[in-house]
Amino acid sequence: MKIPARLVPLLDQFDFGCERLLGRIEGPVVDSGNGVEVEATPMTDAEYLWEPVPDCWSVRRQVDRPGAGATALVGAGDWGRDSADSPHPVPPPFTTIAWRLTHLGEMLAVRADHAGGTRTLTKGDYRVSPDAAGAIAGFSAAAAAWREALLAADDVVLDRIGHCTYPHGSDPEEPFIDIVWWVNQELLHHGAEIALLRDLYRYRS
Numbered sequence: 001m002k003i004p005a006r007l008v009p010l011l012d013q014f015d016f017g018c019e020r021l022l023g024r025i026e027g028p029v030v031d032s033g034n035g036v037e038v039e040a041t042p043m044t045d046a047e048y049l050w051e052p053v054p055d056c057w058s059v060r061r062q063v064d065r066p067g068a069g070a071t072a073l074v075g076a077g078d079w080g081r082d083s084a085d086s087p088h089p090v091p092p093p094f095t096t097i098a099w100r101l102t103h104l105g106e107m108l109a110v111r112a113d114h115a116g117g118t119r120t121l122t123k124g125d126y127r128v129s130p131d132a133a134g135a136i137a138g139f140s141a142a143a144a145a146w147r148e149a150l151l152a153a154d155d156v157v158l159d160r161i162g163h164c165t166y167p168h169g170s171d172p173e174e175p176f177i178d179i180v181w182w183v184n185q186e187l188l189h190h191g192a193e194i195a196l197l198r199d200l201y202r203y204r205s
Contacts, residue, residue, distance in 0.1 A: 007153065007180070010180050013184050020195075021194065022136070023040055025198070027041050045132050048132035050197070050204075052197070055093065056093065057070055057095045059079050059082075059128050060079065061078060062078055066084075067082040067093070068093070070083055070084050072084065074124055074128075078130075081099055096197075100193055100197075102126070102128050103190065105126065106142070107186060108139070108183070110123065112148070115153075115163060115164040116148070119165050126138075146183065153180075158175065158177040163176040163179075164176055
C-alpha cells in the first residue's frame with residue numbers, strides 16, 4: 001500500500017527519533033545531528049537505574065513499595081514502573097532513564113495493539129525490564145510494532161476518529177493522524193531527556 005503523502009514526514013520523523021535514541025543508548029556511535037558520527041558507549045544497568053535526585057520515579061520489584069508519590073507499580077512480571085492515578089503529583093516527580101525508556105516502550109506497544117492488534121492490552125500487560133538490555137529490546141520491538149500500524153494506515157484511517165482505542169489517553173476521541181503526531185512528540189522529548197541524563201551521568205561527581 002502506498003504511504004499517504006501527509007504520513008510520510010511523520011513516519012520519517014519517527015524513524016529519525018528512534019534511530020537517534022537507539023544510537024545514544026546502544027552505541028557504538030551516533031549521528032551528532034550534522035552528519036558527524038560521535039562515540040556513544042552502550043548504556044549500563046547502573047546508568048539505566050541511576051537516581052540523580054531524591055525520590056525519583058523508576059522501575060522497581062513488584063514486591064517492593066512504589067516510589068515517593070507513586071501509588072502503584074505498573075507492568076507485567078516481577079518488575080513495575082512507578083505510577084499514580086490522576087491527578088498526578090505536583091510538581092511532577094523526576095524520572096530515571098529506566099522510567100522514561102519503559103514508558104516509551106509501553107506506550108508504543110499498547111498503542112500498536114489498539115491501532116491494529118487485539119485492542120485489549122493495557123499498561124499492566126507490558127513487561128518492565130530491570131536492566132538496560134531488556135528495556136532497549138522492549139523499546140525496539142514496540143517501535144517496530146507501532147511502525148507496522150502506521151504502514152497499514154491509508155487516508156481514510158488517518159482521518160478516522162477513534163481508530164486507535166488506546167485506553168490511557170484521548171485516542172478514542174481523536175483522528176488517528178493526531179495520535180501519530182502525539183506519539184512522535186513523546187518519542188522526541190523523552191528521547192532528548194534520556195540523552196541529557198546520559199550526559200549528566202557521564203559527568204556526575
